[in-house]
Amino acid sequence: MAYPAAWLRGASLGEAIACELRLSIIMGTIKGGEKLSENRIAADFGTSRSPVREALRTLSDEGLIRLERMGAVVLGLNEEEVDELFDVRYLIESFVQERLSRMDRDSVIIQLERIIDKMTLAAKHLDAEEFAYQDFMFHETIIAEAKHSRIWQLWRSIRQIVLALMLVTTQRVFKEGPERIDRVIAKHSVILQGLRTGNKEEIQQQVRNYFEDSFITLHNSFGQS
Amino acid sequence: MAYPAAWLRGASLGEAIACELRLSIIMGTIKGGEKLSENRIAADFGTSRSPVREALRTLSDEGLIRLERMGAVVLGLNEEEVDELFDVRYLIESFVQERLSRMDRDSVIIQLERIIDKMTLAAKHLDAEEFAYQDFMFHETIIAEAKHSRIWQLWRSIRQIVLALMLVTTQRVFKEGPERIDRVIAKHSVILQGLRTGNKEEIQQQVRNYFEDSFITLHNSFGQS
DNA sequence: GCGCTTTAACCTGTATACAAGTACACAACG
DNA sequence: CGTTGTGTACTTGTATACAGGTTAAAGCGC
Numbered sequence: 001m002a003y004p005a006a007w008l009r010g011a012s013l014g015e016a017i018a019c020e021l022r023l024s025i026i027m028g029t030i031k032g033g034e035k036l037s038e039n040r041i042a043a044d045f046g047t048s049r050s051p052v053r054e055a056l057r058t059l060s061d062e063g064l065i066r067l068e069r070m071g072a073v074v075l076g077l078n079e080e081e082v083d084e085l086f087d088v089r090y091l092i093e094s095f096v097q098e099r100l101s102r103m104d105r106d107s108v109i110i111q112l113e114r115i116i117d118k119m120t121l122a123a124k125h126l127d128a129e130e131f132a133y134q135d136f137m138f139h140e141t142i143i144a145e146a147k148h149s150r151i152w153q154l155w156r157s158i159r160q161i162v163l164a165l166m167l168v169t170t171q172r173v174f175k176e177g178p179e180r181i182d183r184v185i186a187k188h189s190v191i192l193q194g195l196r197t198g199n200k201e202e203i204q205q206q207v208r209n210y211f212e213d214s215f216i217t218l219h220n221s222f223g224q225s
Numbered sequence: 226m227a228y229p230a231a232w233l234r235g236a237s238l239g240e241a242i243a244c245e246l247r248l249s250i251i252m253g254t255i256k257g258g259e260k261l262s263e264n265r266i267a268a269d270f271g272t273s274r275s276p277v278r279e280a281l282r283t284l285s286d287e288g289l290i291r292l293e294r295m296g297a298v299v300l301g302l303n304e305e306e307v308d309e310l311f312d313v314r315y316l317i318e319s320f321v322q323e324r325l326s327r328m329d330r331d332s333v334i335i336q337l338e339r340i341i342d343k344m345t346l347a348a349k350h351l352d353a354e355e356f357a358y359q360d361f362m363f364h365e366t367i368i369a370e371a372k373h374s375r376i377w378q379l380w381r382s383i384r385q386i387v388l389a390l391m392l393v394t395t396q397r398v399f400k401e402g403p404e405r406i407d408r409v410i411a412k413h414s415v416i417l418q419g420l421r422t423g424n425k426e427e428i429q430q431q432v433r434n435y436f437e438d439s440f441i442t443l444h445n446s447f448g449q450s
Numbered sequence: 451g452c453g454c455t456t457t458a459a460c461c462t463g464t465a466t467a468c469a470a471g472t473a474c475a476c477a478a479c480g
Numbered sequence: 481c482g483t484t485g486t487g488t489a490c491t492t493g494t495a496t497a498c499a500g501g502t503t504a505a506a507g508c509g510c
Contacts, residue, residue: 084375150309
């Protein structure tokens with residue numbers, strides 16, 4: 001599986017290399033402990049060291065690798081670290097939703113409705129890539145609408161990992177059949193419904209439910225793989 | 226005011242340039258809206274574009290500037306954005322302390338005691354730089370001890386800004402006299418005391434108090450400047 | 451065979467070079 | 481005077497070159 005070319009439109013070589021490497025690390029094609037050298041990667045991708053250097057810095061900022069004196073060592077994402085990523089996602093979305101509950105939500109609700117429509121369409125066409133992307137956009141839209149510069153920055157620092165992870169897990173979900181896919185859509189609808197009510201406690205409860213459910217699903221998925 | 230040279234030991238040129246620029250932006254020497262060019266900065270610092278490029282990426286990741294097609298535009302930190310930064314700090318420390326309350330805290334308590342001693346010493350010698358650094362280390366130590374890879378990553382994405390901000394505010398505090406300095410030390414002692422008790426609710430209350438107080442102090446400080 | 455020294459390959463950090471694209475000013479023209 | 485076109489200067493993204501340092505292994509003495 002390669003990184004969807006459509007997601008790389010307008011990206012520089014450095015970003016593209018970062019995306020490819022990130023996906024390889026998340027899928028386990030590149031294993032934890034492995035050592036990466038700028039020269040070797042540059043040779044592999046047929047580029048110079050400059051974009052590779054940029055890519056390695058990106059992955060280092062994301063915590064997927066650690067830059068050392070010589071070479072970069074791959075840290076990878078084990079099950080526990082994925083859990084921790086979900087901790088952070090929950091922390092961010094919980095904060096953001098609390099904030100949204102005190103704001104005008106008309107705009108975000110309309111956007112989320114459209115996104116759910118697109119998810120439904122992608123499910124119909126069995127387009128896992130598009131589905132994963134819309135799933136991603138659903139959450140990104142909510143976070144963006146809270147209009148909190150620092151929270152947005154936190155999101156930026158994990159968004160690419162989240163996207164790559166969604167791509168992988170969505171493809172697993174699609175293999176499990178349509179009822180599983182529908183459940184994912186339903187989960188998002190519940191979040192949207194909570195936002196519509198504007199009830200702070202209910203929204204928080206919905207978000208908690210969402211992540212608890214995702215958590216369990218994820219572990220089952222890990223157990224199988 | 227320049228960035229303390231002692232804090233740059235072992236740093237690459239790129240990191241050093243990032244620190245200098247960051248401080249200039251936070252102090253307002255470089256104002257929001259201003260446009261930065263790699264070439265001009267490289268000329269100013271007497272280096273090539275490579276480290277400057279790295280520095281600009283760092284500042285972009287930190288949300289202090291925005292990289293555009295041509296030139297980078299300075300975003301700066303107004304009062305509201307500092308508030309938002311404190312939102313994030315509170316979010317992180319609150320999470321971390323909850324986690325710590327369920328862990329063995331002996332090690333972190335000893336470390337924090339030592340840090341408070343160093344703060345007291347720095348206060349005695351009126352060494353604002355050292356005081357700011359120990360203040361910073363106090364919080365960083367707490368976060369590190371929670372041993373949560375993703376939370377640590379979030380912290381990493383704001384730690385340099387926090388450090389620079391602490392340097393600026395600490396120097397203001399030092400100008401206001403010793404009683405203000407002692408209050409800062411006392412605030413940290415309260416946090417430490419909360420950690421000693423291990424009582425979850427009390428710890429959370431202490432952390433909330435700390436940030437509410439910092440919040441108010443900060444706004445007063447902003448009002449004066 | 452084992453340990454020490456030396457050397458050679460390789461790595462990163464930084465500098466420089468080149469190419470493609472963008473903005474802006476200025477001039478020519480309607 | 482307004483508009484359009486062109487040219488120039490400056491920008492970033494990428495490639496290449498160089499310097500200093502680290503690793504590792506090859507070679508040699510024992």
